Amino acid sequence: MPELPEVEIIRVGLAKLLPGRVIEDVWHDWPKSFPNSPSDTAKFLLKAKIVHVRRRAKVLIIELSSNYSLVIHLKMTGQLVYVGSTDKLKAKSSKLIAEEKFGGGHPNDSLVGKLPDKSTRVKIDFSDNSKLFFNDQRKFGWMRLLPTAQVPELDFFKDIGPEPLDDDFTAAKFIEALYRRKNSNIKAVLLDQTMLAGVGNIYADESLFMAKIHPLTPVGRVSRTKLVALHSDLRQVLQLSITKGGSTDRNYVDANGKKGSYLSFAQVFRREGQPCPRCGTIIEKIRVAGRGTHICPHCQKAPK
Numbered sequence: 001m002p003e004l005p006e007v008e009i010i011r012v013g014l015a016k017l018l019p020g021r022v023i024e025d026v027w028h029d030w031p032k033s034f035p036n037s038p039s040d041t042a043k044f045l046l047k048a049k050i051v052h053v054r055r056r057a058k059v060l061i062i063e064l065s066s067n068y069s070l071v072i073h074l075k076m077t078g079q080l081v082y083v084g085s086t087d088k089l090k091a092k093s094s095k096l097i098a099e100e101k102f103g104g105g106h107p108n109d110s111l112v113g114k115l116p117d118k119s120t121r122v123k124i125d126f127s128d129n130s131k132l133f134f135n136d137q138r139k140f141g142w143m144r145l146l147p148t149a150q151v152p153e154l155d156f157f158k159d160i161g162p163e164p165l166d167d168d169f170t171a172a173k174f175i176e177a178l179y180r181r182k183n184s185n186i187k188a189v190l191l192d193q194t195m196l197a198g199v200g201n202i203y204a205d206e207s208l209f210m211a212k213i214h215p216l217t218p219v220g221r222v223s224r225t226k227l228v229a230l231h232s233d234l235r236q237v238l239q240l241s242i243t244k245g246g247s248t249d250r251n252y253v254d255a256n257g258k259k260g261s262y263l264s265f266a267q268v269f270r271r272e273g274q275p276c277p278r279c280g281t282i283i284e285k286i287r288v289a290g291r292g293t294h295i296c297p298h299c300q301k302a303p304k
């Protein structure tokens with residue numbers, strides 16, 4: 001499952017390529033991947049121009065000039081691949097860039113191979129002959145067309161906490177959110193999507209290690225100073241992962257077909273048995289909140 005940094009990498013890439021393009025045609029092969037009526041599609045998708053590409057938690061939102069948006073959830077194996085026009089004349093006349101390729105999401109060969117392939121569920125053709133492919137091997141993902149005004153009202157957005165990377169997400173707001181579950185262990189709270197949007201296992205382990213907090217510590221027993229440090233460490237590790245091209249398992253390939261440096265930013269995650277980069281103690285793997293959890297038993301003292 002792509003985590004927040006991977007989805008943000010896709011957003012940044014598509015935000016450079018899609019705005020201004022006009023949708024000419026759409027094809028899909030699986031109803032659940034594109035659960036939209038033919039009449040809505042004809043009225044609000046075809047001939048619409050792309051205005052913005054946004055993200056909320058792990059969901060991408062492509063806003064259209066029709067006041068509708070394409071809401072995209074990649075789920076387990078989804079990926080989006082943009083293929084620029086090979087028609088240079090047409091691309092030039094529309095002042096758009098020709099022959100670019102950009103993709104992100106589930107790391108497999110469809111990111112770099114010829115498209116469409118057998119994992120392609122939706123293909124969007126733009127008026128300059130460039131294309132956007134939504135590939136999804138396991139068919140859990142989807143692309144829904146909705147009035148833009150209704151997007152924030154979607155059930156799965158209503159219950160989602162603040163975005164950890166937003167400028168106005170201050171340490172005070174972070175602590176206020178955490179304190180709503182003072183008796184729960186801090187790792188479970190970090191993973192709770194109603195507290196914070198999009199923080200997965202890797203980012204919880206890495207930020208708790210950086211802030212020297214044992215994942216089993218109840219929130220109410222962590223000092224304010226450490227919570228302030230955790231706020232900054234969490235943002236730092238998410239940002240670092242975005243710069244390093246994400247964290248996805250195996251051969252992650254980013255926007256430009258470049259392989260992401262696999263977990264190169266991780267100091268404890270999946271490093272059990274190796275020395276702690278800070279003190280040399282052997283990193284251990286324990287279970288917290290039902291998830292494999294990586295700690296340095298010296299730097300992160302267990303709660304008494």
Ligand SMILES: [Zn+2]
Binds near residue numbers: 277278279297299
């Ligand atoms: Zn250590």
